[in-house]
Amino acid sequence: MTYLGMPFGMWTMFAGSFQKQLTVVFGYDVDTAKTITKKAKPKYKAIIAELPEFEKADRFKMNIVNCAMIGAFILSMPERPDVERLTGYYAKSMMTKPMKWFCRKSGKSKFTDKDIAGMKATAALRAADRNPYSWNMEFYEYPDGSGYEGRFTKCGICVLMKKLGLYDLTPALCHLDYTMSEAEGVTDFVRQYTLASGGPYCDCGYKKKLYSNFQNSSHLDNCSKKWYNMSQGDEKMGKMLHNEARELLVESYEKTHNAEEIAKIFGVNKYTVYHSQAPRTG
Numbered sequence: 680m681t682y683l684g685m686p687f688g689m690w691t692m693f694a695g696s697f698q699k700q701l702t703v704v705f706g707y708d709v710d711t712a713k714t715i716t717k718k719a720k721p722k723y724k725a726i727i728a729e730l731p732e733f734e735k736a737d738r739f740k741m742n743i744v745n746c747a748m749i750g751a752f753i754l755s756m757p758e759r760p761d762v763e764r765l766t767g768y769y770a771k772s773m774m775t776k777p778m779k780w781f782c783r784k785s786g787k788s789k790f791t792d793k794d795i796a797g798m799k800a801t802a803a804l805r806a807a808d809r810n811p812y813s814w815n816m817e818f819y820e821y822p823d824g825s826g827y828e829g830r831f832t833k834c835g836i837c838v839l840m841k842k843l844g845l846y847d848l849t850p851a852l853c854h855l856d857y858t859m860s861e862a863e864g865v866t867d868f869v870r871q872y873t874l875a876s877g878g879p880y881c882d883c884g885y886k887k888k889l890y891s892n893f894q895n896s897s898h899l900d901n902c903s904k905k906w907y908n909m910s911q912g913d914e915k916m917g918k919m920l921h922n923e924a925r926e927l928l929v930e931s932y933e934k935t936h937n938a939e940e941i942a943k944i945f946g947v948n949k950y951t952v953y954h955s956q957a958p959r960t961g
Contacts, residue, residue, distance in 0.1 A: 680730040689744050690723060697752055697772045704768040705760065715755045723751035726843070730812055737806045738797070739814050739835060745773065746836045746852060750843045765851035770858045779862050786863030790826065790887065798829060807833035826866065826886040834874050834881055849875035856883055
């Protein structure tokens with residue numbers, strides 16, 4: 680992989696943050712942090728140079744470049760960090776203001792037709808069959824309409840971290856999925872396995888945040904939950920809202936003030952949501 684292009688851009692954008700967090704998280708003084716960063720740059724370039732170029736349609740190039748950067752910094756530290764502190768360091772280093780903006784922007788298109796089509800295309804690509812530093816995934820939409828899951832059977836970060844002798848620290852990188860999902864603001868990230876911890880695959884589940892709130896809310900009684908589950912995708916339900924259902928819509932809107940998303944989850948149009956807020960007489 681050539682350094683010019685994305686690797687150069689990622690270093691320019693994030694090296695300063697990685698350097699700053701060396702002091703914040705690990706307690707290195709400013710001079711030591713500068714020395715670590717100075718040592719990390721040539722290591723980063725060397726790691727990048729040994730990676731293959733990614734296919735144009737492969738969406739995971741940024742992931743492996745980020746892995747190369749954190750790997751270079753770890754190898755330049757005077758002491759090897761533990762997983763817990765490295766998890767915090769990597770998350771804080773990556774979540775700069777531009778990155779948070781990028782996540783919020785990505786969140787706006789989550790679960791759209793374009794987003795789902797992109798996930799299906801990525802699953803069909805199976806880039807890791809040709810590039811060991813990429814990923815293979817399967818795509819599953821949750822049958823209850825609550826979101827979807829990318830299930831990874833090959834992981835480029837695992838391969839690169841093994842090569843760098845840092846495989847035991849890989850879970851620190853895996854945890855960034857939770858951080859980025861939270862920054863998007865529209866999903867709850869769920870996971871059962873990771874390849875790095877010896878699991879059969881790495882599952883990246885994205886549940887619609889409002890859906891999770893409704894399903895987990897202690898305020899919803901069994902009757903309301905039953906109505907909610909039955910009403911998925913049924914537009915006619917909007918015309919026959921009974922009292923409990925109407926109260927649920929009111930409560931949901933008061934919590935979120937997001938009529939469009941509530942309408943999607945409840946299977947009604949947004950005007951029904953607005954109408955449910957109107958005071959009733961008699």
